Amino acid sequence: MKPHRGRAVAALAAAALVLATAACGQAAQSGRQPNGGTGPPHTGGFTIGLLLPANQADRWQRFDRPLIESRVRELCSDCTVRYSPSGPDAAAQQRQLRALLTSGIDVLILGSVDSRAARPTVRGAAAAGVPVVAYDQLAKGPISGYVSYNGEEIGRLQATALLRALGSNAFRLRIVMLNGSPTDPNAADLKKGALAVLKGRVETAKRYEVLNWDPQIAYADMTAAIADLGPDRIDGVYAANDGLASGAIAALRSASVHPLPPITGQDADLAAVQRIVTGEQFMTVYKPFTPEARAAAEMAVALGRGESVEDIATGTVDNGSRRDIPSVVLEPIALTAETIDTVIRSGKYTTDQICTPDIRSACEEAGLLG
Structure with missing residues (x-):
């Protein structure tokens, strides 16, 4: 049985608040597999966090969010998508990201504002057993999947x-x-x-x-x-x-x-x-936003179930923190x-x-x- 979410959230909150530098370094070397998760898969519904920039581009609210939510519902009718927008300021996104993680999510789809600034919290998420799918931007840290365009x-x-x-x-x-x-x-x-x-x-x-x-x-x-x-x-x-x-x-x-x-x-x-x-x-x-959003949703659902994303991925990338990250990189x-x-x-x-x-x-x- 997967550890109780409350315990995972408490561990994550503590890790995120102190940036979990040493602990995260150890977690990165602990043998955790790229498909994320630290325990058995969910047998029922679970919560997927969705954090996207709320910057000048009109796409995030109009296209990406509803497409991701729709695909998650198709794949997992009793799953929940908890959405949080963030502005173009990296510090604000960090605060929102920590709040979203501490609210009790099981997987995170992250469209980061600043890939380097997101690294400590991505590490904290991984340390607490919350795998992260980097969306549209290749975030630093031990992410479990990546979806974007070439x-x-x-x-x-x-x-x-x-x-x-x-x-x-x-x-x-x-x-x-x-x-x-x-x-x-x-x-x-x-x-x-x-x-x-x-x-x-x-x-x-x-x-x-x-x-x-x-x-x-x-x-x-x-x-x-x-x-x-x-x-x-x-x-x-x-x-x-x-x-x-x-x-x-x-x-x-x-x-x-x-x-x-x-x-x-x-x-x-x-x-x-x-x-x-x-x-x-x-x-x-x-x-086209549909294939990008669908691939991210499919990765997130697979990760929440403790499954590999290898069948979803079309290749791998290296983000400087981890090698051979399963990825879907589309053609514009x-x-x-x-x-x-x-x-x-x-x-x-x-x-x-x-x-x-x-x-x-x-x-x-x-x-x-x-």
């Missing part, structure tokens, strides 16, 4: 699209790079993939790492780049996601730059899709004006959601309206 491929798709937009004389042109948050390992993968395509093909005149993927910081960085380079000397903008693209576009608009240079993005946010339709943003990267899709109807055909958005009255004429030109 970050390097996203960067390559963005950079390839940007070069196509710049044309055959791209090697003579200058771009500004607005990379993702330095606290997010996905951002490093994006940059690596983008630079593999852009290096030697364009001049990167300015490069910024935008903390917490904050559009306001992107706006300030882009404003500084315009001041240093001149409003007419920026030929393209590599923006690592749609939030950063929105900040860049606002700064370019404030500087009366017209026409706008080609600008990349990622996440296929509704506002970004509309900007692509109107020609303000050149492209975004679509990561590049979207431009020519392919923007993909998000309609896939069911992500309806035509009415995209084609609001103020951009109806642009939708007609893009062929989205019959």
